Amino acid sequence: MDLASMQDAFDRVTKKQKLSYAKTEDVIDKFMHEIQAAASKLDQGDVVDHSAVLSELQAKLTAAVNQLSSAQKEVNLALSKYGKVMDKQFCADLSKAYRDMDFDHRLVNQIIALHFYRQGMFELGDCFVGEAQESEGAAALKLPFFEMYQILEHMRNKNLEPAIEWAKSHHKELKEKGSSLEFKLHQLEFVQTLLKAGRWEALLYGRRIFGKFPDHLGVIKKLMACMVYFARDVGSNPYKELLAPSHWESVALEFTRECCGLLGQGYESPLHVTLSAGSQALPTLLKLSSVMSNKKGEWQAMKQLPVEIELDKEFQFHSIFACPVSRDQSSAENPPMLLPCGHVLCKQSIVKLAKGNTRPFKCPYCPMEASSSHCRQIHF
Known part of the structure; x- marks a missing residue:
């Protein structure tokens, strides 16, 4: 989600609205002044031509109304562009990023019930547990969280x-x-x-x-x-x-x-x-699903995303190493390996560079050569 473009579009709308408001006030003041001036002329009786005064007043009011219409058109144009920016940023069909997965519905229900209890919404949690027929799991944590909130209430007092x-x-x-x-x-x-x-x-x-x-x-x-x-x-x-x-x-x-x-x-x-991290990853997932729209089967069967998804530091709970060559995340079967030169690659990348274990290979990031036997696994 491009928050900067949304903010710029919103600022343009508010700026146009403020200008239109100021111009409207000026036009209303001008209305009052012209009407009062015309009324003063008409009070002079037969000395002045009443039809000419009214015609002149009509012409001035029409010009002022045209000024208001012009200002309102600018506001409407800015609003229309803002709506297009919002439509572009928010996709109504979020199901495009959905992949068929087997869910443990009982576990999901327990997570939802636990969330209610953690937030101190015990009546809502009890209602959800009753309707979901989940008598175990999260319901077992209700009493400790209830005690916690009681203590916090005493601390507030x-x-x-x-x-x-x-x-x-x-x-x-x-x-x-x-x-x-x-x-x-x-x-x-x-x-x-x-x-x-x-x-x-x-x-x-x-x-x-x-x-x-x-x-x-x-x-x-x-x-x-x-x-x-x-x-x-x-x-x-x-x-x-x-x-x-x-x-x-x-x-x-x-x-x-x-x-x-x-x-x-x-x-x-x-x-x-989960929802906060998912909302940050959703734009990337939507773009990826759009690119792979012609490969729906491959998208559904994919075990690892082909792109990196950047999340805020608050969602980084443990160190993750991604191989700079293959872009794959390290795993127990594909651990990070330290080269003699100090650079780190995943094991599978080293095996490919070394053609198995048969010959030395050049580090992709420096001129130094190494062999797979000289590489050591490192642990984060």
Whole structure:
């Protein structure tokens, strides 16, 4: 999708519309002025020729109407071009990019139900599970996500106790992952105690809790120093960033990530990721299907796309090597191989260049020669 051309066409329409609006206002003002002037002349009675005044007024109003029509034509022309740009960018028949594949309908239903539960739409998820007759799978994750959203609701109300209890019950798992979520929750509670109950209560809370987190001694020292400066002007407090409300949002986000991680789920919904990545790949797939329209059987049987599809970094979950010679992605049967010169090709490309294993070959990217026995498999 060419967003730049769509934006340019839209900008042209808005520019023409603004010019037309300004011209319309000017013409209406001119209308009023001419009508008032003609009325003043007509009030003079028999001194003036009434028919001549009205004829002159009609001629002036007709000229003004023609100006409006000209401006409106320019707007309509820009709108027509914008519509053509939109039609060109959006293809109504998306089925052209569809390939016949066997789907596990139960798995698809579970992904959809899981998406509803992940978004906190529990009633809608229950309704979908009931109508799809999927009593297992995603429905089993409803309770953990329901608990997560309840805790997040308490955090929005500045109540950290449920979140702290959850972190305590998962202390071992969080520690194994190297997560500092539990400490950050106590840090927020310390700051909230300082703001609401004062320094003495915050000090008691810190003495009772922070000894359990020796790995965060640097932050603990800053919290203690922030408590000393607390009674002074906030602007002069060198540790005022510890009091920023933005910490609540960041900790809530980290809590959500850790909850999903312990459930074996990614932070982003699989359904959302799939649809977002698919929408980016769709223009390329539509062009490819159009080019191969005369080879429908080959398109349906194709196991690997003959073109590269660029996706944003957010959709890159692991390293993928594509051979610069064959453009094929590496696989277990066709792994990436390091040449002595430092360039990397896939194994099948090296076999073709070396005519099997019979003779040395020249690297496609430098003058150095190599043999297949001198190439080493590399791992990403």
